[in-house]
Amino acid sequence: MxxxxxxxxxxxxxxxxxxxxxxxxxxxxxxxxxxxxxxxxxxxxxxxxxxxxxxxxxxxxxxxxxxxxxxxxxxxxxxxxxxxxxxxxxxxxxxxxxxxxxxxxxxxxxxxxxxxxGYTMGQNPCQGVKGFKETGRTRYVTDDEFERVKEFAHATVVDAMDLALLTGQRPADVLKIQRADIRDGALWIVQNKTGARLGIEITGELATVLDRIYSRPRKAISPYLIQDDNGQPLSQIALRSRFDKARTLAKVEFQFRDIRAKAATDTGDLAHSQKLLAHKNRDMTEHYVKARMGERVKPLR
Structure with a gap:
């Protein structure tokens, strides 16, 4: 042995x-x-x-x-x-x-x-099985509808709506903006969904909105730009609840996510919209805009 x-x-x-x-x-x-x-x-x-x-x-x-x-x-x-x-x-x-x-x-x-x-060598059973046809949202939010909701909205919702419109970002990306993200004359954002990074120049109305947010009295210091009354970051649930309440009072029907599409449409410049929304290609942006505004064509004569 x-x-x-x-x-x-x-x-x-x-x-x-x-x-x-x-x-x-x-x-x-x-x-x-x-x-x-x-x-x-x-x-x-x-x-x-x-x-x-x-x-x-x-x-x-x-x-x-x-x-x-x-x-x-x-x-x-x-x-x-x-x-x-x-x-x-x-x-x-x-x-x-x-x-x-x-x-x-x-x-x-x-x-x-x-x-x-190595669990299987079989063919993917999903191959050849068709899913259901989906239709994207085509809702365009007019300036009047946007302002009417803001009239009835909580200050935090007004801030979120204005930032979403001016930056073209998704609700979650707007709510996670921190004061440290504002530097070198730009608002720096890393998108949750795509990981895309972009710096949005702080000029014009965006500068005015940021000044308004900074000047608002706060009960507690928080790194987040949009925060609740107790100084905590505004949650997506709270944003939705407050937005829905304002929307009901304003008698307007659109979703907060439709604001991103409004931003893309209102630039009037596909190249600008593509960069603002951080789309990978122009076709994606073009489809995004045309689905809401339709194709603009010249008359016969």
């Missing part, structure tokens, strides 16, 4: 299912189906892929994953066929067609990762 080599332990993974899968591959034996469950792969997806995504995307994926796990969680990845995806869409689409499309897209990405990780 003196020549017996000591046993060497190799840690394969902290996750039991993943460790079993890797052990089966190393030993050349058949993997247990329990290591290939959609729930197992989804868990790894959350652990390894989520950190590469924006915060807002992760929150959306969390909601989408709840529905996917409820249906597919107990199924081995290779047992999920196109017919199952079709059935899922048909049932889920009765109440939420857009959400069903998003959930299908997340499933497809998880499946593609499963192929990369």
């Amino acid at each position: 003196s020549g017996t080599q000591p046993r060497v332990w190799t840690k394969l993974s902290n996750d039991r299912a993943e460790a079993l899968r890797l052990w089966a591959q190393r030993e050349g034996v058949r993997e247990d189906d329990s290591t290939k469950l959609f729930s197992v792969i989804a868990k790894r997806y959350v652990r390894e892929v989520y950190p590469t995504k924006a915060v807002r995307t992760r929150k959306d994926n969390d909601k989408e994953l709840v529905h996917l796990l409820r249906v597919f969680g107990h199924m081995p990845i290779d047992a999920i066929a196109p017919m199952h995806i079709r059935e899922y869409l048909d049932i889920r689409g009765v109440v939420a067609k857009v959400r069903a499309n998003r959930e299908k897209a997340l499933f497809s990405h998880i499946f593609n990762k499963a192929r990369e990780w």
Whole structure:
């Protein structure tokens, strides 16, 4: 026994299912189906892929994953066929067609990762399965509607509306602006959704709005530009609640997110709009604007 080599332990993974899968591959034996469950792969997806995504995307994926796990969680990845995806869409689409499309897209990405990780060599079951047709918003907010809502809005909502219009940014990006983001004569923004970085020159009406916000008395010092009465950053829930209240009193129907489209349309210059909204290409901006204002053409004569 003196020549017996000591046993060497190799840690394969902290996750039991993943460790079993890797052990089966190393030993050349058949993997247990329990290591290939959609729930197992989804868990790894959350652990390894989520950190590469924006915060807002992760929150959306969390909601989408709840529905996917409820249906597919107990199924081995290779047992999920196109017919199952079709059935899922048909049932889920009765109440939420857009959400069903998003959930299908997340499933497809998880499946593609499963192929990369070696859980399956099968074809993605989402391939060839059509989602529901979506129509983008076409609502254009007029100047009169915009001002009418501001007349009934809380001061924090007025600030958020003006900043959203003048910068063309999404609600979440407006609310996260801090005083430190104002430097070198520009307002610097990193978009949550795309990670795009841009500096918006502080001139004209934007300068006036920022001066107004800075001059407003505060009960507490906070790094955030738009803050609640107690000095805390205004939450998206609070913004929506206050905005909805003002909108109801003004008897106007538009969503806060429509302000971004108004900004893109009101510049009158697609190149300017593209830079302001940080769109990757002109076609995206052009579609964004034309969907609300229509195609401008010359008469026959």
